[in-house]
Amino acid sequence: MALTAEKVLEEIDRIHKAKPIYGHPLWAGMLDDSHSLEQIRYFCKQHGILPLNNHNYHGRLYVICPDPAWREEIAEVTYEEATGRLHADGVSHHKLYLNYAAAIGLSKEEMYATKYCAGTTAFFAYFSYICGKTFLEGVASHMLGGEAPIPGTYGRIAERLKARFGLDEKGVAYWRVHDTADEEHSGVGKKLLDQFATTREDLELVIDTVQTTVDVMHLMYDDIWAHMQRIESAEAAE
DSSP, X not given: OOOOHHHHHHHHHHHHHHXXXXXXXXXXXXXXXXXXXXXXXXHHHHHTTTGGGGGGTHHXXXXXXXXXXXXXXXXXXXXHHHHOTTXXXXXXXXXXXXXXXXXXXXXXXXXXXXXXXXXXXXXXXXXXXXHHHOHHHHHIIIIIIISTTOTTHHHHHHHHHHHXXXXXXXXXXXXXXXXXXXXXXXXXXXXXXXXXXXXXXXXXHHHHHHHHHHHHHHHXXXXXXXXXXXXXXXXXXX
């Protein structure tokens, strides 16, 4: 049976359903209010490896993109991350994240002084590498593996943060913006399949890359979650 772009997208959907990133207890706790404030702060600092280092991800995709027309597409995504002028009223996405951190009591200095756990460090190494390896693998990892499941979830997280901790819209804007922006980002990845995955080997590589990305993200979340459970134990012992 011929492997087509449509079948690849169906397989990617199966991968996400079989191992849902936002089914992880770390993310589930953001929606059911089971995390303490200290746990949420720890998660915030570790998750900062993504928005505070985006130049190592989208930036690498832009540099290695071989096609001028598609490089324009990646440039637009990179521009939005760096400036926020398309979706965030001119506030860059890393500043949106720092605003969220401040809203839960974390300073900019604390965020940039974060000691990342082993899982987060490993994810950073993998993600930086894959986004700069080949354009096809980078797009598959970033937009079909990492960003595809986000739309819909981040908006719900914003509402829970507002209800539980009284955060204002500035404090949850990071989550609001990514509900919209990442839907467009993942769409770019899907469109690129037709042009850059031209052989069966390419299509199989896309599937393998998405699976590996999901697996590595879960390794990161497992390690963050283990540390958050230690925080919970320490709080219970007080």
